[in-house]
Amino acid sequence: MRFGFSADFDCCCDVFVNNIMGIMEQADERTDINNFCPICGYPLGNYNPWGDDGKTPTYDICPCCGVEWGNEDYTQESLTEYRNTWLAAGAKWFDPQKKPDKWSLEKQLKNIGYHVQ
Helix, strand or coil: CCCCCCHHHHHHHHHHHHHHHHHHHHCCCCCCCCEECCCCCCEEECCCCCCCCCCCCCCCECCCCCCECCCCCCCHHHHHHHHHHHHHCCCCCCCHHHCCCCCCHHHHHHCCCCCCC
């Protein structure tokens, strides 16, 4: 979009907008259509493992880490314990057929703000 300013000004605006858009794309924006497994960060899209109200667990199983939502992630302590056990065991996939070809444990864990140490 051009505003009738000088070409240099328009160019600077375009660069600024492109930079801001790039930063926004890199941000972890959790929305109704961007949910993650709280244990491993597996992307769930619009599926919420704790139900539509965020308080009623589905008791479904994560295809990545194998957690039963509402059971092993019921408290912060149980969530941390399950994640630590899963990582210590090699972060093996519960359903290996759903593992993406270029899967990255570190990248997936960043979905939930967890960094591998």
